[in-house]
Amino acid sequence: MHFTSEQRLDDAVLERAFTLGEVPGILWTPTPTPTPTPVSVSAPAPAPLILLSPPPLGLRKAYPRLVARARQSAADGFATATIELPGSGDRPRLPGAERAFADLRRALDAGEPVSDETVDALILPLVDRAVPEWRTALDALLALPGIGGPVGYSGGVISIGTRLAVVEPRIEAAVLFAGSFIPRVMFEEARRVTIPLHVLLQWDDEGNDRQAALDLFDAFGSREKTLHANMGGHTGVPPYAGDAAARFFTRHLK
Amino acid sequence: MHFTSEQRLDDAVLERAFTLGEVPGILWTPTPTPTPTPVSVSAPAPAPLILLSPPPLGLRKAYPRLVARARQSAADGFATATIELPGSGDRPRLPGAERAFADLRRALDAGEPVSDETVDALILPLVDRAVPEWRTALDALLALPGIGGPVGYSGGVISIGTRLAVVEPRIEAAVLFAGSFIPRVMFEEARRVTIPLHVLLQWDDEGNDRQAALDLFDAFGSREKTLHANMGGHTGVPPYAGDAAARFFTRHLK
Numbered sequence: 001m002h003f004t005s006e007q008r009l010d011d012a013v014l015e016r017a018f019t020l021g022e023v024p025g026i027l028w029t030p031t032p033t034p035t036p037t038p039v040s041v042s043a044p045a046p047a048p049l050i051l052l053s054p055p056p057l058g059l060r061k062a063y064p065r066l067v068a069r070a071r072q073s074a075a076d077g078f079a080t081a082t083i084e085l086p087g088s089g090d091r092p093r094l095p096g097a098e099r100a101f102a103d104l105r106r107a108l109d110a111g112e113p114v115s116d117e118t119v120d121a122l123i124l125p126l127v128d129r130a131v132p133e134w135r136t137a138l139d140a141l142l143a144l145p146g147i148g149g150p151v152g153y154s155g156g157v158i159s160i161g162t163r164l165a166v167v168e169p170r171i172e173a174a175v176l177f178a179g180s181f182i183p184r185v186m187f188e189e190a191r192r193v194t195i196p197l198h199v200l201l202q203w204d205d206e207g208n209d210r211q212a213a214l215d216l217f218d219a220f221g222s223r224e225k226t227l228h229a230n231m232g233g234h235t236g237v238p239p240y241a242g243d244a245a246a247r248f249f250t251r252h253l254k
Numbered sequence: 255m256h257f258t259s260e261q262r263l264d265d266a267v268l269e270r271a272f273t274l275g276e277v278p279g280i281l282w283t284p285t286p287t288p289t290p291t292p293v294s295v296s297a298p299a300p301a302p303l304i305l306l307s308p309p310p311l312g313l314r315k316a317y318p319r320l321v322a323r324a325r326q327s328a329a330d331g332f333a334t335a336t337i338e339l340p341g342s343g344d345r346p347r348l349p350g351a352e353r354a355f356a357d358l359r360r361a362l363d364a365g366e367p368v369s370d371e372t373v374d375a376l377i378l379p380l381v382d383r384a385v386p387e388w389r390t391a392l393d394a395l396l397a398l399p400g401i402g403g404p405v406g407y408s409g410g411v412i413s414i415g416t417r418l419a420v421v422e423p424r425i426e427a428a429v430l431f432a433g434s435f436i437p438r439v440m441f442e443e444a445r446r447v448t449i450p451l452h453v454l455l456q457w458d459d460e461g462n463d464r465q466a467a468l469d470l471f472d473a474f475g476s477r478e479k480t481l482h483a484n485m486g487g488h489t490g491v492p493p494y495a496g497d498a499a500a501r502f503f504t505r506h507l508k
Contacts, residue, residue: 203472203481214468217483218457226495227457229471229481240505241480244498251494 001140009067013074020137022091024059025083028070029146046148047079048253049141051134051171053155054082056126058089062156069154072246077254079147083137085157086129094125119181127159127183134160135168142170150253154245158199158216159186165193173252174198175245178213179205179234190219197225198248200241205234255394263321267328274391276345278313279337282324283400300402301333302507303395305388305425307409308336310380312343316410323408326496330504333401337391339411340383348379373435381413381437388414389422396424404507408499412453412470413440419447427506428452429499432467433459433488444473451479452502454495459488 006016008031016027032044050073054062059082070080087094100121107114134153141147154175155161161176166189178201197220201213217227226248230241260270262285270281286298304327308316313336324334341348354375361368388407395401408429409415415430420443432455451474455467471481480502484495 203479223485224492225457225485226492227481227483229483231477231479238478240501247494 020140023083023133027081029079030074046146048150049147050078050080050152050154052080052082055156056085056088059084076246076250081141096121116184120183123159123181123183127163130160131163152249152253162186162190165195179208182212182216187219190216191221193220193222196252197222198245199227201229202234203229204231274394277337277387281335283333284328300400302404303401304332304334304406304408306334306336309410310339310342313338326500330500335395350375370438374437377413377435377437381417384414385417406503406507416440416444419449433462436466436470441473444470445475447474447476450506451476452499453481455483456488457483457485
């Protein structure tokens with residue numbers, strides 16, 4: 001992990017851009033308020049970490065949303081980090097992505113249902129590539145001074161979060177956003193998820209299959225799982241829904 | 255409205271039992287902390303009011319749940335009040351209720367779906383009788399010193415809350431519990447609801463028709479509506495779900 005730039009946001013958050021191999025990312029850490037008369041020389045306790053998985057727009061476009069969540073999380077005492085998804089931003093397109101997007105567009109333009117094959121071709125290569133990258137990022141992030149567990153995951157592509165929750169035991173709680181196509185195989189993987197989940201669904205998100213989102217919520221094996229459905233379209237998650245997700249992490253990670 | 259008894263709970267809440275005609279009820283009001291050196295002789299601002307509609311169990315059985323919510327609401331600065339539903343507690347059974355319950359039991363014992371006729375016979379007479387009683391109670395409660403608007407409604411039988419939200423303009427926000435049978439006509443009434451709604455659904459509530467609850471949520475005409483689905487069975491609403499409902503009222507009524 002190589003840091004490539006750093007800046008302070010409002011004296012409360014340190015933002016550091018990094019690369020991890022060829023993958024760019026950003027780390028935000030809360031900066032302790034300077035104490036005029038230090039009573040102890042011991043280092044502050046390491047901050048618990050939330051992995052902020054971006055929507056597949058590229059980090060540049062997603063930055064305003066990500067930094068808003070990073071600021072809120074820092075105020076709550078969390079470090080947050082994100083990495084560019086495979087095929088997003090300046091990273092090379094995934095093999096088959098162009099054809100899958102063309103098939104998707106054709107189905108949507110024709111008003112036809114999107115086939116399972118197209119959904120698989122769109123999402124599964126992304127999940128297969130992204131999940132090991134997040135785990136590598138987690139290794140690197142937890143090796144940094146000032147960052148510790150427990151680890152939460154908060155993410156945009158619900159299949160990535162589902163797979164990570166199954167395979168990565170260091171993730172102890174997850175906020176998942178139900179707003180993307182879901183390959184059939186993920187309903188099976190969902191049964192093996194056991195960590196506490198907080199699932200956000202935008203009820204009137206026209207590009208999203210609401211029934212598939214409800215079915216996936218139903219499939220999750222977690223004893224504690226909560227679904228928060230709100231109005232406002234795909235990108236219109238209301239501020240109080242973000243606050244509720246933040247409280248979920250505070251309840252489980254602090 | 256005649257008060258029949260009063261007691262203080264923990265020095266923070268005044269609980270007063272009352273009757274309104276033949277309908278018994280309970281009013282809980284926050285009691286102001288005594289100020290040792292009063293700086294002003296003006297009366298405290300009237301508390302906003304939340305109508306706590308009980309489940310159809312009778313107030314005696316529902317009391318522990320109701321008083322817990324009344325205490326929380328008082329801590330948040332709200333007065334709360336409840337009245338016995340028609341046909342519950344010591345009130346006379348509703349005409350046709352015995353037959354409707356027998357039909358319900360027969361369907362459930364046979365593992366058959368409950369017919370629309372049975373649901374109508376169970377719920378509609380209750381809604382028709384309860385709604386005017388709640389409105390009369392609201393008149394009496396708002397005439398008391400120390401109680402003012404805005405008014406919220408938090409309730410157990412979702413069809414009563416739906417009808418009240420349509421016909422009673424003084425109710426400005428409602429928390430509805432989706433855990434009872436829903437007559438078909440209520441889906442039409444739901445479209446005419448426009449106030450902010452916070453709907454609680456226990457996802458694995460075996461006695462509840464989850465799909466009907468989701469369809470009713472979809473039908474509500476409110477621009478702001480939120481569905482919180484949780485695990486834990488019919489009576490197992492987790493504490494954090496109650497906290498979220500309390501925050502909804504604070505957001506809308508204060």
